[in-house]
Amino acid sequence: MNPYRLAMFQRKLLERRGILADDMAQMIRSALERCRLGAVGDDLADLSTDAYERELTLSMIESEEGELMAIDDALERIHGGTYGICEACGRKIPMARLKVVPHARRCIKCKRVQEKQEGRKMEQFAYR
Numbered sequence: 001m002n003p004y005r006l007a008m009f010q011r012k013l014l015e016r017r018g019i020l021a022d023d024m025a026q027m028i029r030s031a032l033e034r035c036r037l038g039a040v041g042d043d044l045a046d047l048s049t050d051a052y053e054r055e056l057t058l059s060m061i062e063s064e065e066g067e068l069m070a071i072d073d074a075l076e077r078i079h080g081g082t083y084g085i086c087e088a089c090g091r092k093i094p095m096a097r098l099k100v101v102p103h104a105r106r107c108i109k110c111k112r113v114q115e116k117q118e119g120r121k122m123e124q125f126a127y128r
Contacts, residue, residue, distance in 0.1 A: 031057045074103040
């Protein structure tokens with residue numbers, strides 16, 4: 001990949017990383033504030049709502065942490081010279097895919113195979 005495109009993807013990844021970090025910090029502050037304010041005197045319905053909101057917030061934070069790690073890995077691949085190369089088949093990841101998912105590790109074909117395999121593993125786990 002040419003240096004101009006690498007720099008473009010690096011900027012895009014760093015921009016997204018900043019947005020995610022800000023979002024996560026805001027969600028954590030908000031969750032902590034709700035915990036602090038709602039600790040005493042709540043009825044059962046309020047406590048249930050608070051617990052649900054905490055779980056939802058934690059789930060969102062976990063999801064964003066996953067994307068943040070994927071972005072950090074992509075930045076490492078840029079510096080290591082392997083960015084844009086499918087980790088499964090070794091072919092170039094199409095530019096269209098990288099524009100949509102700049103932290104992609106696999107081409108579409110290999111990603112579909114991975115998802116199919118993971119789906120089978122989940123089905124096997126669910127029926128035990």
